[in-house]
Amino acid sequence: MCSIEYDAEVAAPPKHLDVAFFEEVLETALRTARGVQLLSIHIRMGSSTGENYCSQIYRTKVVYRLPGQADQHMMFIVKSIPRVESVEFIEDLQVYLKEKVTYHDVLPRLELLMKCKRRFGPKLFQCLKQPENTLVFEDLGHSGFVMASRESGLNEEHCRLVMERLAEFHATSMALAVLDPHIFEAYSDGMLSPNGLAKDDGMLMRFFADNGEELHTVVSSWPGYERIAEKIGKYMKNQRSNLVRAQALQAKEIRVLNHGDLWVNNLLFKYDNAKRPQDLIFIDFQLSVWGSPGIDLNYFFYTSLSLEVLRHNRPMLLRTYHTRLSETLLNLDLGIPVPSYEQILEEVHRRECYGFFASYGIFPTVSQDKSQTADNNLENFTDANFAKQKVRQMFESKRLRETLRYTLPHFERAGVLD
Structure with a gap:
């Protein structure tokens, strides 16, 4: 037995x-x-x-x-x-169905396009819809894949590898869209979908609103940031529409399948004996969305890089991404136009608003000290008092404040706050 x-x-x-x-x-x-x-x-x-x-x-x-x-x-x-009434956005965004389809149908086809020389995700062995949405994967830790530290941010070597794999993922999705034109029609919902942000009292909108309010409070206390604080205050008065616009499809943009939640905990790295990253696999595709590659790129830059890499290596990382994207599209030999480096820069610039969202909506959670995260769960965040206290705690992070002092002037120069 x-x-x-x-x-x-x-x-x-x-x-x-x-x-x-x-x-x-x-x-x-x-x-x-x-x-x-x-x-x-x-x-x-x-x-x-x-x-x-x-x-x-x-x-x-x-x-x-x-x-x-x-x-x-x-x-x-x-x-x-879990099926929890108070976090209805999970159902609104169809996260279980999207992830199941991604692992069953999309990823195997992308890997075939790479001639099986690349794996983008773990194997999916089983799905269960009732009584809880459940997915069973191979344990990649058994193959030597582990998470990097979210608290310190990724160094240049890790980030270069992410850019190479992300470029391959994006390029093969462009090819699959040519071979199967309807494959990504179900990927219109992402983290900033109107469906997930529709209700003022919905958990997702309340969480982002609390973060935005705390951002404004903190920056208003910084000498020399008065103009930026005023712009943030105006931005937050139309926060929902600004969030929805950050992800919404735009005419004549490059379109790829975005991972949609590309931060350090959704990346598993494999290292050599010298502790250098040699390979990586993506996990957690429940928020994938069809749209500009600027979505993934900005989200990753403003949630997962160390401040030093963000300050000094962003252009090099975009060059790395573009080079591998171009190589992959040419090797696929399907006649897909290869974007220029300038076009990639334009996509990233147009989605700086998504980077701003990531910097105040997601990064405070990512940069939080592990000793403070034990009570972080969906049920606790449904309590308004707990959520506000937790947000204040997050915004006290030294890493967060140092990063915001660098990124907020960048977002102002990019016109995100206008």
């Missing part, structure tokens, strides 16, 4: 993750149902408390036996997206 064992840190054992569920997962992973005998299942938390807002992540070890063979085991990552 197979047993399920939970680590003590699993406060509420997920009842839907039972023996029958893992039997089906294992059969899919092994590609056989003949003689597979489940012996034990061990479930522990797969991410630190406060590192994931929209899902519960479990790391699962399944021990099994095949006829005539010694006991073996496989590791899986289980992602459960």
